[in-house]
Amino acid sequence: MIRHAVCLDLGGTNLKGGIVSDRGEFSHHQSLPSEVEKGPEQILHNLKTLASILLRDAEKDSIPIQGIGVSTPGIIDTDFGGLTGGAVNLPGWQNTPFMKVLFEEFHIPVFAHNDVTATALGEAAYGAGVGRNHVIMASVGTGIGGGIIINGKLYEGATGYAGEIGHIVTFAGGHMCNCGVKGCWEEYAALRGIMRTTQEHLDRDTRRESAIFSTRDKEEELTPRIVFDAAREGDRVALNIVDEIGSNTAVGLGSLINIFDPDMVIIGGGIAEAGDIYLNAIKTHIPGWSLPDSREGVEIVLAKLGSKAGIFGASALVFGDINRYMR
């Protein structure tokens, strides 16, 4: 029998939801503003509202629902039924036992997990990683989040904190990371590192012929998108920047490949929206930062599910019985 889950993905801007089957069929897409700025009570209210809409839809269409899955920023404590540590951009959310509340409201098993982890699970189960057993997912954005799938299962470590791949120290003694360590990978390969690399190249470039200059000179904010777009147009400086971004990203991925000998590495997150020019720059540099035996046979690909990965990940929680709220 096909199983179905009501899936919710709580982001900083939108709360997305839908019904997902264990075959990866997605339906009944719904979206509400998260209204994070109105505080945890409003977020909780919106979660309940979206869940009840989807459960009603399911009932109307005679779809039995196995559980509610939630992807959320932060680290879930299933005893508490929510976050006990903080989540950036969601003040107060760490004191809201939303899993407990949803369970008591709807009397259906509730599962929840960190959004980066859920995204990795979604990609592994229904996206780029289908059929792969050993998958490392790197979500590159402001930082680099990780999801580790080993023998087809999520690896969470002894206390649930595994996967902090952004804090592999690749440039020991280098730039200070937000975490207080000098030289973390994400300080070089994620947003801040990309913009620093860009600035360094612009500072060195005396010909000032790059299209990036005109953007900067108009006092528009430089973004990775501007750099990747310029590179795609053949802009010489931008191509050099993208090449260095590729190398800085390959340093950490190469280390992960040497450690895990995975069959697939999936690169997702906001930066990966740059697409093939980004992927190819990384792939070019992987041989320079990994062992031949370890990297042989590893496929390095971009994430496939885009903004739906969190919802699919939420369904993987339900179908995989991962992080169930224990009443």
Place this chain on the structure above:
Amino acid sequence: MIRHAVCLDLGGTNLKGGIVSDRGEFSHHQSLPSEVEKGPEQILHNLKTLASILLRDAEKDSIPIQGIGVSTPGIIDTDFGGLTGGAVNLPGWQNTPFMKVLFEEFHIPVFAHNDVTATALGEAAYGAGVGRNHVIMASVGTGIGGGIIINGKLYEGATGYAGEIGHIVTFAGGHMCNCGVKGCWEEYAALRGIMRTTQEHLDRDTRRESAIFSTRDKEEELTPRIVFDAAREGDRVALNIVDEIGSNTAVGLGSLINIFDPDMVIIGGGIAEAGDIYLNAIKTHIPGWSLPDSREGVEIVLAKLGSKAGIFGASALVFGDINRYMR
């Protein structure tokens, strides 16, 4: 019923063997010279000789033997029944299907694995890691080998090459590693790195009061042992060197802790024979190279089994049905 295995540990100098029970009782210790210099036929002959001695002893003492476990340098191919890739210091060994030969000779299941991996299994099952589920073992010697135990089981990756932790790139762009990559962890934290650090400190030290100088001036070869011994005596220069060794080692271990969130990290190998002064230098620097949430609760300890870890590891292969020769 207690199970028993005949266990062989093939090293560059000696071939060691014994009978190990699944409760970790070790008996019937035997040792032969490996005679590596006489080539693979002689090594194979010695392996067979030691196995037959131990099997005869077992029969005499009415101990039923479940299997033969072998710890050897190199990467095992269980289809071939030996190594298909090379092993440093064992020329020709990659063409010797020793597992097949032992099986056909004694008609007992034969299991074999890489020595670093076997050592990690031995420490996890019968040494420092007893009762731990998520264990990272780092064997620090000429390089740094790794063993990854996840959910109580050996993690080998998609193609058997997982655990190349010595080649995490911690100092990207730094000193050239034997593998061709600039900045691998083992180039800083293993033998060559320790001796380079020592040399740098000696070069900088104008007072020339350190005991290490007198050793060097006598044209004796400098070794890590001399440095650690001097540090233990309170030698100022040696203490600074050991502190830097501790930091260089903690960079990689901190990264592994952030990735795996293990419950234990075991440090073994020749360098770890320096003991507590080495361990404490590493532990001092772990907070500087890891996240608080990830390192909390991780115990960092020295290996316990010493030169017997390979034999115990060979028994773990047999009892865990790992890397069985498939005839």
